[in-house]
């Protein structure tokens with residue numbers, strides 16, 4: 001069965017016990033993203049302290065992949081600068097485009113931590129979007145948060 | 154959650170009206186394997202159907218023997234292509250009880266509905282007085298239902314936005330049927346057109362069109378029936394339907410992609426201005442202005458999808474040989490069995506009518522604790538193709554408070570073994586995600 005390669009235990013753990021779930025104050029930007037092909041949704045808030053991502057809070061509904069992805073992302077980006085987080089997002093994107101290529105996953109393992117478990121998802125084009133939704137939302141929210149904090153300064 | 158369905162004492166397997174083994178042999182794709190050598194269990198005919206050899210052969214025959222642009226040119230191939238194209242129109246018309254001059258070829262159901270919606274707004278600005286009869290504008294109302302496929306919703310929303318008309322709709326009952334309690338007020342003197350599906354692609358419901366058509370007639374409204382899920386699966390005769398328009402897609406009825414049908418009552422079609430304009434639909438063209446052909450040519454601008462139309466006629470003939478009543482009875486037997494088997498699994502909830510009364514073979518369901526995407530993934534791993542998501546009927550999933558569903562649809566090659574595979578696959582999904590009945594706390 002191929003399923004195990006997609007549904008790694010790490011993914012199922014994040015799905016069952018999501019990290020950082022719930023919408024919290026304060027925040028500088030809130031975005032709502034949907035995956036129009038399946039109706040999965042995420043509402044995501046970003047709170048910055050200076051350039052640093054102090055909190056990412058979210059609520060959403062969707063499949064195990066989309067829900068686990070946002071949870072793993074939460075672990076990865078808290079405490080990073082927006083620039084660093086966006087770089088991590090690009091690495092995750094690279095992983096998602098790797099079509100199951102093990103070398104790519106190995107190279108990214110140190111940086112992506114738990115999120116490298118999503119390597120198996122990259123073999124299923126229809127599910128890649130599920131894994132990427134939260135990262136798209138983060139990118140969007142961070143950009144907005146930066147522009148509001150810049151305006152305030 | 155309360156379990157309202159008790160476990161049936163052994164679901165019934167009545168003998169199936171169609172010879173599944175013989176039919177499967179007609180579909181080359183069914184002999185391929187998927188996901189490491191597994192038999193393909195194709196339960197996604199509602200999205201698009203597979204094609205029998207006779208349909209593939211018909212398209213190939215056209216390209217190898219008569220390929221030319223129909224209705225253009227005077228050479229022998231053009232003559233033969235025109236004859237083949239028009240003979241196909243006659244065959245496809247006969248399939249729904251319509252004369253050939255009421256059959257318009259479009260790309261699919263979506264385009265057929267848009268054709269009507271644009272014709273109604275174009276009517277408001279037509280320079281020809283005879284094309285203004287059905288003009289839609291401010292103060293007019295268009296009625297749809299909450300169970301429409303996006304293809305039979307967005308064109309009407311957009312028509313209303315273009316013209317200032319108002320969109321109204323009939324709601325749904327908790328068991329997946331149209332709520333007709335306010336039919337008399339929703340469809341009223343201001344209503345210009347009622348657009349309704351005959352079979353829901355997500356709930357499986359077969360709608361009581363008679364009541365709706367009767368009310369529309371009382372107030373002088375046009376009726377458009379979305380037959381995308383009915384024409385492939387049940388006998389549909391436009392002379393019995395009483396509607397003004399019927400649309401359907403070739404690819405959902407064993408035919409090729411790229412061809413759909415708009416049937417319209419001739420006098421109504423004749424009073425409509427064109428949607429797309431260009432070659433093949435004109436009478437006289439001058440720099441100052443042009444005149445158009447009568448229907449159906451008025452609505453078929455450009456070189457048509459000739460080979461697809463020929464293929465669709467072969468599909469109609471294939472279905473006719475099986476008999477549409479047998480096709481419907483076949484699917485009903487499978488549906489009854491599948492509904493009983495699926496609803497016997499704790500945690501599985503069918504979204505839509507729970508029995509086979511006025512119901513087609515689209516079965517949408519949810520599995521408690523497993524998202525439809527994940528159900529679909531486990532099924533796919535077992536070689537079972539289903540559809541997951543909102544099925545282009547987002548208001549429906551919202552109405553029933555679920556994010557999405559898993560949907561199985563049946564067709565002429567579906568057998569009890571396919572249903573058994575589905576049921577076992579759903580149990581496997583429950584096991585895989587740790588929500589199998591024995592593990593539920």
Ligand SMILES: Cc1ncc(COP(=O)(O)O)c(C=O)c1O
Nearest residue numbers: 261262263302304354381382402
């Ligand atoms: C009920 C219904 N109406 C309309 C459509 C649109 O058909 P098509 O995509 O072939 O235009 C579909 C299928 O997608 C459908 O199921």
